[in-house]
Amino acid sequence: MRASITVSVANLCDTPNGRRERQLMLGEIVEVGASRDGWAQVAAAKDGYGGWVQDTVLGPPFDATHRVSVLASHLYPRPDMKSGNETWVSFGSRMRVVSADGNFFETHDGRYIPKPHLRPLNAPFADPVTVAQMFFGVPYLWGGNSAMGIDCSGLVQAALVAAGIDCPGDSGPQENALGTPLALGSKPQRGDLLFWKGHVAIAVDHDTLIHANAHHMAVAYERIPDAIQRIESQGDGPVTAHKRLI
Missing domain, CATH: 2.30.30.40 (SH3 Domains)
Structure with missing residues (x-):
């Protein structure tokens, strides 16, 4: 069922x-x-x-048409931002749009969400790194997947799924399933994934990565050499894989 x-x-x-x-x-x-x-x-x-x-x-299940494409939004009982929000929704939440009213879409359950906060499912993001960067500063949460708290593999999955790339939920399966392996020590490029035992990060450029991590207790930027040295020195080992998605 x-x-x-x-x-x-x-x-x-x-x-x-x-x-x-x-x-x-x-x-x-x-x-x-x-x-x-x-x-x-x-x-x-x-x-x-x-x-x-x-x-x-x-x-009941339903066929979604759109996903929330901003870090977070609100659902309203009427197409009026002053009507009092009923609940918040995180990036990646899925809903079915049934009509439009001014600057709002009506969803299948009779609630309203601002039009700029939705993106059609058939219009994926072009760059998963852009999605990951939206989560900058979000608190670290073990097993988290939302704008209220997220972990390393949750961040990578949110970024890749929004870009139309199938992605497992945990870093181990992600390391096995995603991308093409490169020699360790290769120069990273934007969108590359770096894996450690139990951890994953995504490269922003050749020198910087972004990851949800317990050291910062948040989604944070870190220089790649600094992250490699810090993670190994704290006892979590060296980089185990460098994968390129494209």
């Missing part, structure tokens, strides 16, 4: 009432399996990531 996420952000846990492993955004589609004590076992349609969500966050 298919369902959609009906809240701004739903934690995807390893067990009912367990540890958060990832998060699902409003409008994401999941395949629903077993249920237990108010929890449902699901697998995310975008990447197959499995876990448990509270069954109260699930609703």
Whole structure:
């Protein structure tokens, strides 16, 4: 059975009432399996990531037409910015547009969102790095995928999926699945991915990367040589792979 996420952000846990492993955004589609004590076992349609969500966050599936393309937005009960926002939505949230009213789109559930905050699903971003840079300063959150908190693999997945590139949810599968491997020590170019054991970053240019990391507890820029030295010196090892997407 298919369902959609009906809240701004739903934690995807390893067990009912367990540890958060990832998060699902409003409008994401999941395949629903077993249920237990108010929890449902699901697998995310975008990447197959499995876990448990509270069954109260699930609703009927729908065919999305647009995604939120700014870091965050709000949903309103009427096409009026003074009408009082009902909830916030993160970058990557999916919704179906059914009509337009002034500077607002009406969504399939009868709420309204500013037109400039949506992008058609068939119009992906051209540059995943631009997407990653939108998250600069967002707090680090283990297993996070939203504008309220995100981790290293969540940031890379958000950036690549928005650019029309399929991407797993964790850094290990990302290292195995994405891009073409380059020799370690190769000069990075914009969009390259650098992997460590349990960590991933995306190059902004030949000298700078951006990553969600626990050292800064935020999405931050860092010089590539400095990041390599710092990560190894803190005991997390050397770069394990350098991958080029294009």
